[in-house]
Amino acid sequence: MAIELRVPTILRTYTGGEKAVNGDGATLAEFIDNVNGAHPGLKERIVEGEPEELRRFVNVYVNDEDVRFTGGLKTGVKDGDVVVVLPAVAGG
Amino acid sequence: MLIIEKPTYDAIVEHARRDHPDEACGVVAGPAGSDRAVRLVPMLNAAMSPTFYEFDSGDLLRLYKEMDERDEEPVVIYHSHTATEAYPSRTDITLAQEPGAHYVLVSTRDGADSPAYDGPVEFRSYRIIDGEVVEEEVRVVGSYEETKGDN
Numbered sequence: 001m002a003i004e005l006r007v008p009t010i011l012r013t014y015t016g017g018e019k020a021v022n023g024d025g026a027t028l029a030e031f032i033d034n035v036n037g038a039h040p041g042l043k044e045r046i047v048e049g050e051p052e053e054l055r056r057f058v059n060v061y062v063n064d065e066d067v068r069f070t071g072g073l074k075t076g077v078k079d080g081d082v083v084v085v086l087p088a089v090a091g092g
Numbered sequence: 093m094l095i096i097e098k099p100t101y102d103a104i105v106e107h108a109r110r111d112h113p114d115e116a117c118g119v120v121a122g123p124a125g126s127d128r129a130v131r132l133v134p135m136l137n138a139a140m141s142p143t144f145y146e147f148d149s150g151d152l153l154r155l156y157k158e159m160d161e162r163d164e165e166p167v168v169i170y171h172s173h174t175a176t177e178a179y180p181s182r183t184d185i186t187l188a189q190e191p192g193a194h195y196v197l198v199s200t201r202d203g204a205d206s207p208a209y210d211g212p213v214e215f216r217s218y219r220i221i222d223g224e225v226v227e228e229e230v231r232v233v234g235s236y237e238e239t240k241g242d243n
Binding site (some may be wrong): 007009010011057059061064066068084086087088089091092 | 165
């Protein structure tokens with residue numbers, strides 16, 4: 001088992017075109033670090049700043065829950081979970 | 093070039109006029125790889141603003157899951173400008189994150205939202221990739237049946 005990351009079209013350049021990749025971790029932050037190890041560059045498109053936070057216009061869901069409501073990067077994850085990343089559709 | 097069917101074109105303009113003075117937004121999904129905008133999905137502007145639009149995060153997830161199940165992609169992403177021309181703003185360009193989509197802008201400025209107005213409504217389409225905007229021709233057809241063999 002592993003945790004699955006569903007990769008949006010715009011970030012598939014980092015995954016060799018793969019729509020989904022696997023990783024591990026106990027929190028979303030650890031999971032993103034882990035996935036970034038195999039797909040360098042992915043993390044900085046999702047996370048920014050110091051301390052690290054999710055980018056304002058990137059939405060991340062763990063098992064269909066927007067992580068902004070479940071603790072952000074500290075959200076717990078476990079084997080079998082599905083993490084979806086979707087760029088916001090927004091503008092002015 | 094964006095080729096779009098008249099009923100879809102009209103429905104986007106109608107949505108923009110209806111939501112004025114707030115910005116209207118939505119997508120037109122189509123079979124992956126087809127470049128055909130066949131399924132109009134008007135979205136709620138969670139920002140409810142005359143100068144900004146954003147899909148609600150829950151709506152966004154549902155939309156993408158639905159498109160995934162149907163093997164669709166967002167062929168068109170549209171929104172309106174309610175006081176300025178139908179050209180991507182700096183924010184539109186910065187936030188555009190669907191390199192495969194036709195970004196459609198409709199302007200309801202200068203009274204184009206009024207029920208009495210029956211003149212043309214600005215409707216323009218762009219590709220926005222890595223911060224670069226390229227306008228493209230919009231061809232309105234009665235039905236995609238007419239374009240068979242064109243591609």
